[in-house]
Amino acid sequence: GSAGHGQTFYVTLGDVGVNEVGQCVELSPLGTQLVGGYRNDSALVMEVDLAGAVSWAYTFKPTLLPAVVVDLTITPDNFIIGCGTGRSPIPPVSQEIFYFKMDLLGNVLWTMRSTDPRPVYATRIEAPTAAEYILFSDIYDLGAATSADMVRERIDAATGTVIWDSPR
16 A cells, blocks of 8 residues: 555644734745744744744734735745735725745745735745746736736746736
């Protein structure tokens, strides 16, 4: 038969009375797990070791809005990249996306955010090469009766600068 993989631990992380959510998990090259989500109104990325203990945790405010990390990816040259959405729950509702790059120790190398005035949701970030990333987002035009338009952006890996936008 084949070797199966099963649950190796169960642990509850976080602090009582603090609003924390894990939204995504990615396996790191070190064999640990990277968890993205939020803590209170800030984006959260943390590393959990093989026994379920938190090695490091980093929270940051990439937008002026409450922020959540929705996707994490490991690049070909072993950096952590991620994306997320900042959303104001208080009317008038506003929204923006952010994306970032970290080293495997949790040090943020750069963080960028959108400037599009329309409601936008970041959904995924990929690293086809070490030099360039692709960010996938959905943009909504609230004045139209259509669904969201998917938008792709090519990102310079060194600076986080958008080097190409797809047409809507």
